Amino acid sequence: MTLLNLTRAWPALQEQTTTHVILPNNIQSDHPLQVLWLFHGLGDSGNGWIRKTNLEVLTKYTNLAVITPEMGRSFYMNMANGLPYWDYLTKEVIPEMRKLLPLSANPKDNFVGGVSMGGFGALKLVFTHPNWFSAAIAISSVVDLSILPELMPDWRGIFNDPIPKHYLEKLASQAPQSSLKKIRFYDCIGDQDFLKADNDSFVTYMKTRLNLNVTYKTSPGDHDWLYWQSVLPDVLTWLLKARLDNGRSVLN
Template sequence: MQTNVSVILPDEIKFQQKIPTIWLFHGLGDNGTGWKRKTNLEQIVSKYEVAVVMPNMGRSFYTNSIYGNNYWDYLVKELIPQMREYFPLSCKPEFNYLIGNSMGGYGALKLAFKYPDWFSKVAFLSPVTDLSVVPSIMPDYQSVFGKDGISDRKNDLRYMSQNADASSLERIQWYQATGNKDFMRKQSDSFNEFLTTKIHLNITYSIEEGKHDWDYWNSEIEKVFLWLSLKRK
């Protein structure tokens, strides 16, 4: 099917130079335009020499749906390679970064665990880390996961992290953020403890005033850009 992708590029593009790239993932109920429409993203990005790619991933949880489209295959086999064909985006892991909120946080973590050699920094904001909450926020979840998919370990982030290359995961810098009033705060805390004690990842964990909403993510995204330590214009 046809779809669209939102991209922010530097004002001046020198095709002989590859551009550092942020792959920015949206949450459930949003699309690839959400970050542009609901935050100060464009003003923030204008300060840095970086490209931002925001795909439209529907309600997929960044997964090949049981009764829908193969969004995971689209992401890793089509979207990322094709964007690098269209624009002079860097392929080097040290110049590739992942950010996602809510469902997009799940997607960012999944991509990082499956392909840890593709990225150097990963930020996940208010992430869905425990799929047992999905039926309460997504009535149509079976279209993606099927009847038993949310309990299938192949979709479990902890299982993915345990089966990823440990040295590659340790090389990545990680940033986790959750609002202190987020309805998934308990799950986020538990996941952070698992990653730090069982997988031994060094994670910057930010807990600030906020809920699971765009007011919080708008305030947090600028902090993430500072944490990335990107080259300023």
């Protein structure tokens, strides 16, 4: 495996940030890599996935590229009183990484996931751009923004009062349903997580109201890296199956 830290200036943010990348050893010039865009949670950084899990070891068996950008405390938004992180992600990070690295742009080869705030970001991205991806992974996700005042004292940097209600539900309902139904969703959360009831309700909404293809797993665990590390092998195993079902072999 190859681990890269790509630091560069971004016009949207008018500052330098670092994007963390895991690349497989098996890279073929005529065969762009499948890629997992993997998002961090609130109070963490893009290298949290690398420092706090064995992601690098596990991805040895997937032949995936993994891209983890730095998204600050943005909740993957253009902040009301801050920087335009959403534009930075969608208009700069994703297309620029494809220019710099041998990444496939085919939706069948693109997957998005995240934890907590990053799970919210992954769901927002796939509901906004369902034609970009074939699979989405939401781990211990924030799915109801009304909890923000409990999570972060600086939430007004993201939203002017009031906080939007049913934000993800509205995005999902407005997305092209034919495209959304082609996507595989994996949602998991610990039984002791304070966000579990919210996730129970949101998964029910996705399954019953939108008739989406959702795998929902719960198991003992809290809202912490002990749980997230423990579920990572299952998450990647599920993703391998999604890749096979989309017509690509595990080893490309």
